[in-house]
Amino acid sequence: PPFARFPLQKERVPMSEGKVTPDALVVEKKMDGEVVASSIGGLYLSSAKTSSFVLKARDVALHIVKCKEWKTYLTVWKPDGSALIRQEISHGMNFTPEPEEGAIIWTLMMSGTPKLFSFKYNNKKDMDLVNRKIRIGMYEREKKESFDDLKKEDQPAVSGDGKMDVDYSEDDEDDEETLYELGQRYKSKYEAKAKEAKSIEKNSYLEVGMATDRTFVVRGSQIGVFKSGKRDEDLTYVGKINQVKDQRGNLFSPEKAILHDQDSKMILLPQGDRQRAFLMDLEREKVVEEWQGPESFNFEDLTPATKYQPITGGSLVAGVNSNTVFRLDPRISTKNKLADHKMYKTNYQFGCITTNEDGNLAVGSQKGELRLYSDASKIAKVAFPGLGDLIKGVDTTADGKWVLGTCKNYLLLYNVLGRSGKTGFQKRMLKDEKPVPLKLQLRPEDIAKHGITNIDFATARFNLGDNEEEMISTSTGPFLIVWSFAAIKKSGAKARFRYRINKLDDAVVGEKFQYNSKRMVVTMKDDVVLQTLDPKKSRPRRRRHRYEK
Numbered sequence: 001p002p003f004a005r006f007p008l009q010k011e012r013v014p015m016s017e018g019k020v021t022p023d024a025l026v027v028e029k030k031m032d033g034e035v036v037a038s039s040i041g042g043l044y045l046s047s048a049k050t051s052s053f054v055l056k057a058r059d060v061a062l063h064i065v066k067c068k069e070w071k072t073y074l075t076v077w078k079p080d081g082s083a084l085i086r087q088e089i090s091h092g093m094n095f096t097p098e099p100e101e102g103a104i105i106w107t108l109m110m111s112g113t114p115k116l117f118s119f120k121y122n123n124k125k126d127m128d129l130v131n132r133k134i135r136i137g138m139y140e141r142e143k144k145e146s147f148d149d150l151k152k153e154d155q156p157a158v159s160g161d162g163k164m165d166v167d168y169s170e171d172d173e174d175d176e177e178t179l180y181e182l183g184q185r186y187k188s189k190y191e192a193k194a195k196e197a198k199s200i201e202k203n204s205y206l207e208v209g210m211a212t213d214r215t216f217v218v219r220g221s222q223i224g225v226f227k228s229g230k231r232d233e234d235l236t237y238v239g240k241i242n243q244v245k246d247q248r249g250n251l252f253s254p255e256k257a258i259l260h261d262q263d264s265k266m267i268l269l270p271q272g273d274r275q276r277a278f279l280m281d282l283e284r285e286k287v288v289e290e291w292q293g294p295e296s297f298n299f300e301d302l303t304p305a306t307k308y309q310p311i312t313g314g315s316l317v318a319g320v321n322s323n324t325v326f327r328l329d330p331r332i333s334t335k336n337k338l339a340d341h342k343m344y345k346t347n348y349q350f351g352c353i354t355t356n357e358d359g360n361l362a363v364g365s366q367k368g369e370l371r372l373y374s375d376a377s378k379i380a381k382v383a384f385p386g387l388g389d390l391i392k393g394v395d396t397t398a399d400g401k402w403v404l405g406t407c408k409n410y411l412l413l414y415n416v417l418g419r420s421g422k423t424g425f426q427k428r429m430l431k432d433e434k435p436v437p438l439k440l441q442l443r444p445e446d447i448a449k450h451g452i453t454n455i456d457f458a459t460a461r462f463n464l465g466d467n468e469e470e471m472i473s474t475s476t477g478p479f480l481i482v483w484s485f486a487a488i489k490k491s492g493a494k495a496r497f498r499y500r501i502n503k504l505d506d507a508v509v510g511e512k513f514q515y516n517s518k519r520m521v522v523t524m525k526d527d528v529v530l531q532t533l534d535p536k537k538s539r540p541r542r543r544r545h546r547y548e549k
Helices: 024-031 124-143 152-159 190-197 444-450 485-495
Strands: 034-047 052-066 072-077 083-088 096-098 103-110 113-121 177-187 203-208 214-219 222-228 235-241 254-260 265-270 277-281 286-291 301-304 317-321 324-328 338-343 350-355 361-365 370-373 382-384 393-396 402-406 411-415 438-440 471-476 479-484 499-503 508-513 519-524 527-538
Touching: 024 034, 024 052, 024 072, 034 124, 052 083, 052 113, 052 124, 072 124, 083 103, 103 124, 103 444, 113 124, 113 444, 124 152, 177 479, 177 485, 177 499, 203 254, 203 508, 203 519, 214 235, 214 254, 222 519, 222 527, 235 527, 254 301, 301 350, 317 350, 324 350, 361 393, 370 402, 411 471, 438 485, 444 499, 471 485, 471 508, 479 485, 479 508
Parallel strands: 350 393
Antiparallel strands: 034 052, 034 113, 052 072, 072 083, 096 103, 103 113, 177 527, 203 214, 214 222, 222 235, 254 265, 265 277, 277 286, 301 317, 317 324, 324 338, 350 361, 361 370, 370 382, 393 402, 402 411, 411 438, 471 479, 479 499, 508 519, 519 527
């Protein structure tokens, strides 16, 4: 288990220019592993009182130790060979390099509280190798495969190429960017009704209309209906679809709800049953069709066949199961609605899907991979390895130039526009033009400040409208987070921390932007609110931390 002990530094100890002590052989024997990177420097702990890093130990040895069962450890040792920190490397440590300061920052859980640590290198030349080995350790822990088995062209996306850790320069600080402040929040008067009902069921899923101003909230076998107007405070509880039943009269609870046919219908995936989907006529508030595939064919995830289909209309539905990318055609007269598809002999563990405005498909897998398809019946144009964690959800910009994957502790943002001017959906990418993803994660400082003990991001999405996307939203626990995609498009990795975070009254169940609006609907287990977002010009600032000696 992770542990940490800190001697109090009362006298100034001269900085050491000598070798790392204890050396790799000593540590390898203690840890029963292989030291893959080492350095010497100072260990610091963030102080809540002064908002600075306080020196805890000078001239300590940092060893990255690769052990059995795909585990790699970040270890810090005193010169006498006693350990200060031994922490298994994972994405949950929120590892953040700070090249300008010659340091790394990460979080360590101590007695249920996230503590913020920093190691400041005596020699900056050690940084690149240590950072690389930490990233490789994260990948191998989740993937349970060797980094060396990756294709050469995919390795920089995992180990980093130096571009993902850049910061703003002095010149950048004079150039304004647009941030989106989480502004006023308006309640819908739904909370009181929900609590009055004294139901054991809670809100579990949110769907927001694009063709209409209706919002739907799944709560057990009921679906609450809301409408909104032009004013920010307009979010009214209209009523509910009281009992969701199949055509045989069996009550069921939808796990996922997808608006269809210009918001006049809704596709429902029932909990615990992935071999059927139901089509509800919203005007009649009644399930009118049951969809299936061939025998034992699962619907792991479904989505409209094109990004704007909920507005423009259309029948086709795209989907995936563990080894198939497919489209369903409701016009087929039998229950088996399977149309064009590509079934693989290999189980790629596909789990989520989305489409762009041309109907191209992005597919995420439980193995952490992202694939881009021009068509459901063809092989992928390009595959990205991810960083090891399973992809929980995926989204694209309407034009298909950017792809967004959601993992538990971070988001992956890919610019998939190739040198030819075509996207990875349209044309295979050359080996040397595969993008290194931008890893969007919370600042370790914010994790410590808000006392966030477990990050579990909901599927992140771009805002959607007639103009280009400007925001990316997600949530974890009671925290709502909105990144400025406008700033990221302008400044790249420099803007990876340009987000706003707000704590709500309860854990967020779902959040989704309204179409053509800078408002989003947010649902909690017993409440639904309308959150405004206010664009503001902001000058970026370089990330600087104060280190006390």
